[in-house]
Amino acid sequence: MIDVKDLHKSFGDTEVLKGINEHVNRGEKVVVIGPSGSGKSTFLRCLNLLETPTSGEIIFDGVSMTDPKTDINKMRQKMGMVFQHFNLFNNLNIMDNMTLAPVRTKLMTKAQAQEEAIMLLKRVGLEDKAYAYPAQLSGGQKQRIAIVRGLAMHPEVMLFDEPTSALDPEMVGEVLEVMRKLADDGMTMVVVTHEMGFAREVANRVLFMDAGEVIEQGTPEEIFGNPQNPRTQSFLSKVL
Amino acid sequence: MEQLYTQWKPILSSGGDLSFWQEFFVKFYQAFIEGDRWLQYIKGVGTTLYVTAMALILGVILGVIVAVVRTAHDQQRPGHHNPILGVINAIFKVYVTVIRGTPMMVQLLIMGFVIFASSKNFSLVGGLTLGINSGAYVSEIIRGGLMAVDGGQMEAGRSLGMNYADTMRFVVIPQAIKAILPALGNEFIVLLKDTSLISVIGGKELLYAARGVVSRTYEAMYPFLGTAFIYLVLVMAFTWLLGKLERRLRQSDRR
Ligand SMILES: Nc1ncnc2c1ncn2[C@@H]1O[C@H](COP(=O)(O)OP(=O)(O)OP(=O)(O)O)[C@@H](O)[C@H]1O
Ligand SMILES: [Mg+2]
Numbered sequence: 001m002i003d004v005k006d007l008h009k010s011f012g013d014t015e016v017l018k019g020i021n022e023h024v025n026r027g028e029k030v031v032v033i034g035p036s037g038s039g040k041s042t043f044l045r046c047l048n049l050l051e052t053p054t055s056g057e058i059i060f061d062g063v064s065m066t067d068p069k070t071d072i073n074k075m076r077q078k079m080g081m082v083f084q085h086f087n088l089f090n091n092l093n094i095m096d097n098m099t100l101a102p103v104r105t106k107l108m109t110k111a112q113a114q115e116e117a118i119m120l121l122k123r124v125g126l127e128d129k130a131y132a133y134p135a136q137l138s139g140g141q142k143q144r145i146a147i148v149r150g151l152a153m154h155p156e157v158m159l160f161d162e163p164t165s166a167l168d169p170e171m172v173g174e175v176l177e178v179m180r181k182l183a184d185d186g187m188t189m190v191v192v193t194h195e196m197g198f199a200r201e202v203a204n205r206v207l208f209m210d211a212g213e214v215i216e217q218g219t220p221e222e223i224f225g226n227p228q229n230p231r232t233q234s235f236l237s238k239v240l
Numbered sequence: 241m242e243q244l245y246t247q248w249k250p251i252l253s254s255g256g257d258l259s260f261w262q263e264f265f266v267k268f269y270q271a272f273i274e275g276d277r278w279l280q281y282i283k284g285v286g287t288t289l290y291v292t293a294m295a296l297i298l299g300v301i302l303g304v305i306v307a308v309v310r311t312a313h314d315q316q317r318p319g320h321h322n323p324i325l326g327v328i329n330a331i332f333k334v335y336v337t338v339i340r341g342t343p344m345m346v347q348l349l350i351m352g353f354v355i356f357a358s359s360k361n362f363s364l365v366g367g368l369t370l371g372i373n374s375g376a377y378v379s380e381i382i383r384g385g386l387m388a389v390d391g392g393q394m395e396a397g398r399s400l401g402m403n404y405a406d407t408m409r410f411v412v413i414p415q416a417i418k419a420i421l422p423a424l425g426n427e428f429i430v431l432l433k434d435t436s437l438i439s440v441i442g443g444k445e446l447l448y449a450a451r452g453v454v455s456r457t458y459e460a461m462y463p464f465l466g467t468a469f470i471y472l473v474l475v476m477a478f479t480w481l482l483g484k485l486e487r488r489l490r491q492s493d494r495r
Contacts, residue, residue: 050395052317068320077401087396091414100410101400133491146396153400 001026001157001188002047007056009042016042018212019056024157024190029183031199031220032192034209035235040192043209044161047190048079061156077105080150080158084165086142088134088149094121095130098149107153120148124178140171144178157188164195196240200224208232245269271462277453284449285470291367291435291445296428298371303378306332308408310379311386315394315404332379339376345437347373352441363445366438374431381423385416418489425482429475436471446470 002024009017016039024030032040045051047058049065049072058065065075089097098120099113108116121127124144134142143163150158160179164172176198183189183202193199199206199220206223208216208231216229224240227233248266252258258266272278313329316322339347351369352362359365389412397407417424439448450463457463 048399050399052320073398073401073403075401076399079399081396081399083392083396085392087390087392089393089396089411091411091418101397101402104406104410105401150400 001061002190003057003059004047005057005059007043007046007058008054009039009046009051010054015054016212017046017053020214022207022214024188026156026188027186028204029189029191029202030205030207031203032190032207032209033194033196033199033223033235033239034207038209039212040209041161044081044159044190044192047159048076048081050081073105077101077107077153078156080147080153080155082143082146082150082158082160082163084162086134086139086146086166088142088146090134093131093133094126094137094145097134097145098152101149102152105153113152116152117148120151121145123181124148138171139167140174143167143171143175147175147178147182151182157190158182160189160191160193162192162194164193194239196224196236208235210235241269241273245274267459267462270457270459271453272466280449280452281446281466281470284444284446285474287363287443287445287448288432288435288474291363291370291438291443292428292432294364294367295370295374295431295435298368299374299378299427299431302372302375303382304413306336306375306379307382307386308413310383312404312408336376336379339373340380344370344373344434345440348437348441362438362441362443366435366441366443366445370431370434370438373434374427377427378424381420381427382416384423385420386412388419389415418486421482421486421489425479428482429478432474432478433471 002022004020004022007017007020008015020043032043034040042051046053047060047065049058053066056066060075061078063070063075065072088094089100092100095114095117098117099108099110102108102113102116103110107113118127118130121130124147126141126144129137129141129145134145137145147158147163163179164175167175172195176195179189179191179198180202189202191198191203201220203220205217206220207214208223208227208229210231216223216227216232223232224236227236245266248258248262249270250256252263252266272281309325309328310332313322313325316325348366348369352365356365393411393415394407397411398404402410435443435445436447438445439451446467450467453463454460
């Protein structure tokens with residue numbers, strides 16, 4: 001479903017991604033791990049063009065995302081993204097957070113979007129927060145809402161960039177629980193995370209990135225049980 | 241009252257002895273009541289408010305347009321530079337530089353005696369000049385506010401498939417406005433007081449009225465103190481209104 005061809009990305013003179021070739025299949029759960037600064041976030045953000053690749057191609061549903069003629073907004077509607085710092089719209093209450101994009105992109109009428117939002121909020125046990133503002137919620141609650149805000153657009157794939165890294169430890173579980181359910185429902189997911197337990201449990205495939213390249217990849221059993229590359233071994237010995 | 245005035249006025253002008261309160265009464269009466277002078281002040285306040293409102297509206301419209309265009313220009317994706325946006329951005333940059341680089345008084349004189357030399361509508365020319373002036377400052381305040389909004393807000397909007405304009409309009413601009421309201425309020429207070437400058441091109445605002453009274457009565461203190469007092473009341477009313485607006489906008493900060 002997503003095809004990444006020879007993806008390069010530089011910030012100024014520093015090359016952060018040095019030629020990545022990947023393919024994500026429909027329904028697949030890909031977890032990306034690697035040391036800080038290895039380019040995991042940049043890779044993920046290139047997938048929906050929040051970062052513009054320096055060269056290479058991203059093909060999503062057979063359409064080239066990197067082609068200047070592509071309507072990038074249309075494409076992004078099919079790719080949800082969850083950020084480390086939630087990024088709920090601070091000036092809007094939860095209901096408006098969830099309905100703004102579906103209504104403005106004419107995906108739904110306001111009434112449809114509100115009905116959908118209530119249903120999604122129920123799914124994560126937060127329907128009583130529909131008219132609260134983000135500042136009134138805990139980190140775990142904000143992140144669960146950020147996830148269902150993405151789901152409100154009926155995306156085909158969800159991208160997660162360290163969704164639990166900014167959370168207090170006691171709130172990590174509730175967010176991972178939502179993600180686990182989403183995975184069980186068959187959503188295609190690309191997840192950057194330091195939660196190795198989650199990776200082991202949910203991933204179909206784990207990518208290990210270091211210094212702008214995917215050094216090693218395989219099933220969780222292969223990567224965690226029997227890593228081949230010395231850099232993978234050294235990274236895992238530090239985090240496990 | 242009129243009787244007392246006609247009785248005491250000659251004593252005062254001939255250097256005779258009057259109590260403090262008698263003297264106060266005479267000068268106050270002369271500055272504000274004799275010949276219905278208070279009407280001139282009221283008319284002056286009317287012009288002041290009219291010019292302020294015009295300049296404020298014009299300043300905000302100009303400021304928002306300039307700020308949004310300049311921010312949009314700076315936030316373009318690499319390799320997607322729009323040449324039309326580039327030209328407009330360059331024009332706006334010149335506008336801000338020229339307005340901020342020259343004194344308000346000089347701008348007024350140029351507008352009043354060069355560009356609109358034949359116009360007799362001094363309030364309109366004054367309001368226009370002040371609005372154009374204010375727009376440059378407001379645009380910089382708004383630009384600062386837009387830049388101060390966490391970049392994650394724009395990214396979240398775009399990642400949901402909303403376009404740049406919608407994300408700006410519904411997410412970024414409302415947050416920026418809330419953050420810059422105190423600075424904008426300050427700018428508007430300066431604007432209100434700067435309307436006093438339009439008397440140099442013949443605008444008949446509050447200070448013009450006071451100066452008219454001074455030149456006829458040869459008494460400066462009461463007209464000018466009265467003028468200062470009226471400005472103070474206007475600014476305080478304005479500040480109160482802004483405070484109300486701020487409290488309303490802050491409802492999303494409730495915890
Ligand atoms: N906008 C930017 N401008 C300049 N350099 C950047 C920018 N974004 C990222 N970088 C650099 O690119 C490199 C990779 O960053 P990236 O955020 O992709 O790493 P990461 O693997 O996600 O790390 P972490 O685990 O800390 O989130 C880093 O060296 C970072 O400093
Ligand atoms: Mg990162």
